[in-house]
Amino acid sequence: MKLNEDQQAMLDGKYGEGAAYAMKIQVGIGECFDAERMVPIKRAHVALSNQAGDLWFAEKLVAAGAKCRVAPTVNPGWSLEFFQKGWPDLTDADIEHMQRTDNAYRTLGAVLSYNCTPYVATNVPNFGEVCAFSESSAPPYVNSVWGARTNRESANSALCAAVTGCVPEYGLLLDENRKGDIVVHVEADMKSAYEYHCLGMMGDKIGEGLPVFVGLPKVITPEALRNFGAQLNTSGAYGMYHIVGFTPEAPDLETALGGKKPKHEVVITDKDLKDFAEKFSDENDGKIDFAMFGCPHFTLEETKYIAEHLEGKKLAVPMYILVSSHAAQMADRMGLTKVLNDAGADVVPDSCPDQPVWHFLKGKTGVTESPKCAYYPRRRGLKFVLRDLDGCIEAALTGEVK
Amino acid sequence: MGKRFACHKISEGCATAEVIKTKERIMFYQVRPEDGMMDEKDHEIRGKIIAKKVLIFPGGKGSSVVQQDGLYHLDRFGNMPSALIVSDPDPVLVAGAIIMEIPMVDRIDQEFYDTVKDGDQVTVNADEGYVEIL
Numbered sequence: 351m352k353l354n355e356d357q358q359a360m361l362d363g364k365y366g367e368g369a370a371y372a373m374k375i376q377v378g379i380g381e382c383f384d385a386e387r388m389v390p391i392k393r394a395h396v397a398l399s400n401q402a403g404d405l406w407f408a409e410k411l412v413a414a415g416a417k418c419r420v421a422p423t424v425n426p427g428w429s430l431e432f433f434q435k436g437w438p439d440l441t442d443a444d445i446e447h448m449q450r451t452d453n454a455y456r457t458l459g460a461v462l463s464y465n466c467t468p469y470v471a472t473n474v475p476n477f478g479e480v481c482a483f484s485e486s487s488a489p490p491y492v493n494s495v496w497g498a499r500t501n502r503e504s505a506n507s508a509l510c511a512a513v514t515g516c517v518p519e520y521g522l523l524l525d526e527n528r529k530g531d532i533v534v535h536v537e538a539d540m541k542s543a544y545e546y547h548c549l550g551m552m553g554d555k556i557g558e559g560l561p562v563f564v565g566l567p568k569v570i571t572p573e574a575l576r577n578f579g580a581q582l583n584t585s586g587a588y589g590m591y592h593i594v595g596f597t598p599e600a601p602d603l604e605t606a607l608g609g610k611k612p613k614h615e616v617v618i619t620d621k622d623l624k625d626f627a628e629k630f631s632d633e634n635d636g637k638i639d640f641a642m643f644g645c646p647h648f649t650l651e652e653t654k655y656i657a658e659h660l661e662g663k664k665l666a667v668p669m670y671i672l673v674s675s676h677a678a679q680m681a682d683r684m685g686l687t688k689v690l691n692d693a694g695a696d697v698v699p700d701s702c703p704d705q706p707v708w709h710f711l712k713g714k715t716g717v718t719e720s721p722k723c724a725y726y727p728r729r730r731g732l733k734f735v736l737r738d739l740d741g742c743i744e745a746a747l748t749g750e751v752k
Numbered sequence: 753m754g755k756r757f758a759c760h761k762i763s764e765g766c767a768t769a770e771v772i773k774t775k776e777r778i779m780f781y782q783v784r785p786e787d788g789m790m791d792e793k794d795h796e797i798r799g800k801i802i803a804k805k806v807l808i809f810p811g812g813k814g815s816s817v818v819q820q821d822g823l824y825h826l827d828r829f830g831n832m833p834s835a836l837i838v839s840d841p842d843p844v845l846v847a848g849a850i851i852m853e854i855p856m857v858d859r860i861d862q863e864f865y866d867t868v869k870d871g872d873q874v875t876v877n878a879d880e881g882y883v884e885i886l
């Protein structure tokens with residue numbers, strides 16, 4: 351790979367040890383994928399996770415004196431403001447860990463947005479813009495919906511890109527790799543954002559490649575597209591897809607496929623989605639202990655929808671709605687938070703389900719509409735039953751799933 | 753000397769260890785740190801140990817955090833795989849291997865895949881660009 355003078359100087363340590371380390375990692379990635387050069391970016395998103403490995407790497411960069419040239423938005427750990435001392439099962443070590451993560455990313459110069467859906471509001475690229483997005487739901491949205499260009503960065507490589515201000519040019523940054531090679535005929539009834547969660551979980555059936563979806567409705571909400579991308583990267587590794595007649599690089603099937611024949615075609619039916627949902631839920635006796643939404647973060651619109659359904663009612667089990675701090679503030683101002691709190695629901699800003707603040711739910715069974723919400727916290731001993739949003743709300747009101 | 757095959761370096765280093773193969777993608781988050789056992793529900797190699805082995809698999813899956821963090825936890829117990837051989841690398845896995853300093857290679861002749869089996873001793877020499885079945 352050829353570096354320009356400034357990039358070579360960075361690799362050689364002219365901008366400090368931290369920038370040199372970040373550049374070395376990116377050059378390694380570039381060489382793996384036969385990139386010929388590094389190209390500049392103005393936008394990045396880092397999937398901060400507050401996991402031990404994340405903190406280790408961020409502090410390693412801090413110790414080496416790294417500073418972000420491009421200030422990236424970041425994913426949530428858990429909110430130090432919302433979860434106060436005394437929250438059940440939250441240890442001093444957990445609090446110290448989150449504080450160290452917060453400090454490390456502040457020192458690196460990140461935008462402390464703590465939100466996993468930057469592509470909806472806070473960090474939206476233009477068509478064709480080259481950027482570095484990590485967080486599994488982000489590259490599919492950025493590439494497919496906005497027509498911007500990012501590879502499926504890891505949390506670490508996106509942070510390196512923020513430090514160096516450039517990315518190796520390969521993969522989805524190049525025209526020839528943005529064409530579909532699988533056609534997915536959707537015959538299922540895509541009636542709400544929930545069905546897009548399930549459709550995204552069809553990775554095994556779709557197979558490896560760049561899928562082109564046909565048969566989807568004319569109007570698809572940001573929430574549905576968020577769910578779709580999140581699950582495509584839970585069930586498989588998809589950085590991009592096309593929806594014919596909807597996403598900007600797929601005006602028609604032929605263009606989406608780059609004029610070539612697909613390597614295979616797949617049909618997805620209602621039965622596929624239903625079979626998935628039934629198989630996916632953990633074993634349960636119909637009773638649930640809590641409801642959790644917001645993996646990825648729920649929007650203000652969804653928060654409003656739940657509030658409208660809970661107004662004047664009382665929940666049988668606690669409900670946690672995870673949102674961005676922006677959505678939380680709007681919910682406060684609009685009086686939604688009060689409605690939800692009165693019903694027994696919490697609007698939780700800046701937080702992720704896969705964090706130690708939820709350890710008090712270990713061994714308990716929750717209901718959620720997001721497979722990803724269930725998938726990752728399983729290793730912490732939380733169990734989940736999957737239902738659509740209306741089914742979840744109903745279950746939280748009665749304490750039982752239907 | 754055993755049978756050598758050319759490969760392409762992804763992450764530098766050299767290691768020799770016993771092979772474990774799987775046709776399924778791997779997320780290191782789903783491997784138990786304490787003993788390096790694959791713990792993912794319904795995974796082809798569920799219950800098997802990948803610690804200190806040459807792991808042959810198609811590539812990674814999952815969110816942008818899971819590989820490096822998963823490997824980091826394995827490393828704390830000394831249970832990382834010794835080397836990784838993949839056929840379809842993705843940036844999340846590649847960054848994880850480079851940062852955690854595990855040798856990783858790809859682009860090996862199909863004959864290697866047809867020949868190698870679980871339990872074989874294999875050397876992965878990323879620096880010199882070969883793998884060898886001992």
